[in-house]
Amino acid sequence: VALFQGPVRVSGDGLVEVPIDVPDFNGELRLMVVGWSADKIGATDRALTVRDPVPAELALPRFLGPDDAASTTLLIDNVEGRSGVYTVEISGDGPVSIDESGNFNLAMGQRQDALFPLQATEIGIGSVDLSVSGPDDFAVARSYPIQVRAPYFPVTEVTTQVQQPGAAYLADESLLDGYLAGEMDVTVSYSPLRGIDPQSLLGQLRRYPYGCTEQLTSSAFPLLYADKLGTVVGEGPDRALRPRVQEAINKILARQSPDGAFGLWRAGDGYSTGWIGVYVTDFLYRAKQEGYAVPDTALESAYSALQQLTTTDRWVAVNYITRIERGTIYADNQEFLRRRTAAYAFYVLARAGRADLSDLRYFHDSFITEVPNPLARAHAATALALVGDKARAANAFRLAEEGIGYSNAENYYQSPLRDAAAMIPLAQEVNNQALVERLTGALDQYLGREYYNTQEQAFLLLAAAALLEQSGEVSIALDGVTIETGGKTPQVALSRNMLREGVSITNESDGPLFRSVSVHATPATAPPAEASGFTLNKRIRTLDGRPVDLASVSQNDRFVISVSGQPQDFRLHPAMVVDMLPPGFEIESVVSETDGAPNGIYGWLGNVSRAKVAEARDDRFVAAIDLRRYEGTQGSGRFTLAYVVRAVTPGTYVLPGAVIEDMYRPGTYGRTAVQQVSIAAAD
Numbered sequence: 001v002a003l004f005q006g007p008v009r010v011s012g013d014g015l016v017e018v019p020i021d022v023p024d025f026n027g028e029l030r031l032m033v034v035g036w037s038a039d040k041i042g043a044t045d046r047a048l049t050v051r052d053p054v055p056a057e058l059a060l061p062r063f064l065g066p067d068d069a070a071s072t073t074l075l076i077d078n079v080e081g082r083s084g085v086y087t088v089e090i091s092g093d094g095p096v097s098i099d100e101s102g103n104f105n106l107a108m109g110q111r112q113d114a115l116f117p118l119q120a121t122e123i124g125i126g127s128v129d130l131s132v133s134g135p136d137d138f139a140v141a142r143s144y145p146i147q148v149r150a151p152y153f154p155v156t157e158v159t160t161q162v163q164q165p166g167a168a169y170l171a172d173e174s175l176l177d178g179y180l181a182g183e184m185d186v187t188v189s190y191s192p193l194r195g196i197d198p199q200s201l202l203g204q205l206r207r208y209p210y211g212c213t214e215q216l217t218s219s220a221f222p223l224l225y226a227d228k229l230g231t232v233v234g235e236g237p238d239r240a241l242r243p244r245v246q247e248a249i250n251k252i253l254a255r256q257s258p259d260g261a262f263g264l265w266r267a268g269d270g271y272s273t274g275w276i277g278v279y280v281t282d283f284l285y286r287a288k289q290e291g292y293a294v295p296d297t298a299l300e301s302a303y304s305a306l307q308q309l310t311t312t313d314r315w316v317a318v319n320y321i322t323r324i325e326r327g328t329i330y331a332d333n334q335e336f337l338r339r340r341t342a343a344y345a346f347y348v349l350a351r352a353g354r355a356d357l358s359d360l361r362y363f364h365d366s367f368i369t370e371v372p373n374p375l376a377r378a379h380a381a382t383a384l385a386l387v388g389d390k391a392r393a394a395n396a397f398r399l400a401e402e403g404i405g406y407s408n409a410e411n412y413y414q415s416p417l418r419d420a421a422a423m424i425p426l427a428q429e430v431n432n433q434a435l436v437e438r439l440t441g442a443l444d445q446y447l448g449r450e451y452y453n454t455q456e457q458a459f460l461l462l463a464a465a466a467l468l469e470q471s472g473e474v475s476i477a478l479d480g481v482t483i484e485t486g487g488k489t490p491q492v493a494l495s496r497n498m499l500r501e502g503v504s505i506t507n508e509s510d511g512p513l514f515r516s517v518s519v520h521a522t523p524a525t526a527p528p529a530e531a532s533g534f535t536l537n538k539r540i541r542t543l544d545g546r547p548v549d550l551a552s553v554s555q556n557d558r559f560v561i562s563v564s565g566q567p568q569d570f571r572l573h574p575a576m577v578v579d580m581l582p583p584g585f586e587i588e589s590v591v592s593e594t595d596g597a598p599n600g601i602y603g604w605l606g607n608v609s610r611a612k613v614a615e616a617r618d619d620r621f622v623a624a625i626d627l628r629r630y631e632g633t634q635g636s637g638r639f640t641l642a643y644v645v646r647a648v649t650p651g652t653y654v655l656p657g658a659v660i661e662d663m664y665r666p667g668t669y670g671r672t673a674v675q676q677v678s679i680a681a682a683d
């Protein structure tokens with residue numbers, strides 16, 4: 001509770017009355033007052049107890065799962081009410097099931113506790129409602145919102161087919177077979193572009209659960225061109241684009257340090273490469289052009305950092321990664337990193353009218369054939385074209401086209417698909433339509449994969465925005481009624497009620513369209529343990545390292561949960577480790593490196609790894625860590641992360657499995673088995 005009342009004038013007797021509307025609250029507040037006159041100033045504060053005469057509260061878990069059975073604790077305390085019988089009624093709304101009542105005979109000053117069973121039925125947001133009535137017409141009622149969350153991650157399934165002119169597609173409830181009831185996201189989208197469905201890609205970026213600076217940028221960058229991609233029929237205001245883009249901008253700017261560099265997770269963390277710094281600056285420059293709030297000082301500082309990055313043979317004084325630890329694949333090195341970063345920096349500076357022409361020409365003449373990455377060559381080519389050097393630009397574009405298909409296994413942002421897609425808007429920017437057509441053909445061979453990482457999704461969307469400028473009009477009808485979508489890639493969001501009744505969508509365009517049906521929901525059955533690129537183990541131990549019987553846990557017990565594993569190959573993996581909690585557990589602390597072996601309080605864990613980020617959230621533990629296994633070096637790449645939990649809410653819960661995933665190779669992951677835990681109430 002935080003309330004504020006603006007300045008009020010004090011009467012001649014030195015008294016003032018200030019009405020304060022305090023919301024539903026039982027506890028202690030602190031009243032703080034500041035007063036001043038022409039020549040004096042003073043301040044004071046005092047504690048205020050705010051409560052009902054008979055406070056009554058429910059202690060609930062922070063969330064529930066569909067198969068969980070919890071106990072909610074009622075605390076009722078007759079502090080200063082009349083002695084007598086107080087009637088309590090508890091009911092559930094939405095996906096929460098509870099219907100309980102009880103009578104409590106309380107003398108003044110007497111307190112009682114009681115447990116009531118609570119269950120969840122499906123995924124969604126519900127509430128638990130409490131009402132208390134008693135002597136002297138005492139009555140109080142309050143509502144507690146609570147989320148019902150699946151104990152494992154939702155999945156997105158996309159199927160794409162051609163729909164001919166005049167043909168109709170019927171969407172019905174069978175699309176939801178095999179998924180849990182409750183929250184789901186079903187869309188049908190259309191695109192004139194083979195293999196590129198902009199709306200599905202936008203949906204995947206919007207739902208991406210992590211938030212490093214690259215991922216924030218990749219999620220927001222394509223939204224700058226959303227007018228070319230179209231809107232979604234049936235979407236709510238929660239998906240309005242401009243607030244989402246501005247929020248991403250604000251988070252990114254909060255990670256900028258005084259030298260102009262952007263941290264990967266926080267300001268000054270030193271985990272971003274210079275290339276990511278250029279990528280962010282490119283986005284911020286374009287966002288400002290589109291009317292978003294980007295301070296000039298932030299851009300000036302970012303440009304200063306980029307100007308240092310255009311040098312490839314001198315030390316730079318910005319907090320970006322400019323050196324590379326050689327891996328076992330040897331596909332990347334420091335020179336490649338510096339040169340592809342410099343090429344991109346020249347391009348962004350050229351767009352802003354800040355590129356040094358002599359330095360840019362020197363880069364082309366000395367290094368363009370030494371940069372194997374075709375996107376880097378295309379960045380240099382576009383920069384040269386923008387500053388008017390057409391001859392060098394043509395040569396660099398020729399070399400870029402020759403390099404299509406290049407793959408650098410050590411650069412986890414890069415792929416042949418990402419490069420080909422990113423080159424299309426560059427070619428269009430300099431009005432080279434012949435090259436656009438050839439690049440579109442080259443891109444086609446890389447499409448059709450089950451997974452795309454955030455870089456690939458973002459640049460596919462930027463390519464789509466460019467290609468859609470040349471495509472024909474698209475028209476569809478919903479149940480026989482033509483709908484206005486405001487773009488060339490219409491999408492229809494379908495509710496469960498619409499699917500229950502059945503919806504017909506007709507292609508009214510002159511030519512065939514590519515229809516993509518996307519279902520984002522939670523599987524009805526728990527996913528099995530799996531090692532698809534990573535081995536992964538999860539252990540729950542007492543604070544001194546003894547095994548825990550999950551069938552006989554007591555309220556207030558404390559445990560250490562450790563997650564350990566290793567990559568199965570020998571490349572560098574920027575990995576996310578996520579371990580979702582059962583509703584009955586709350587995280588107390590994250591175990592640090594010094595807490596492990598050899599001298600830490602949890603030395604029995606062995607060595608605890610250093611993560612880039614390790615966070616205790618309300619419903620999960622999340623960590624980002626770079627992993628690399630070296631061939632012939634036993635134990636290399638192995639990691640251990642851990643955190644301490646307390647059992648807080650009695651009940652029987654699904655204990656989710658831990659998950660590890662390569663952030664830029666989504667098909668590379670590991671998962672532990674789902675278990676069950678029972679928590680008994682404390683004596």
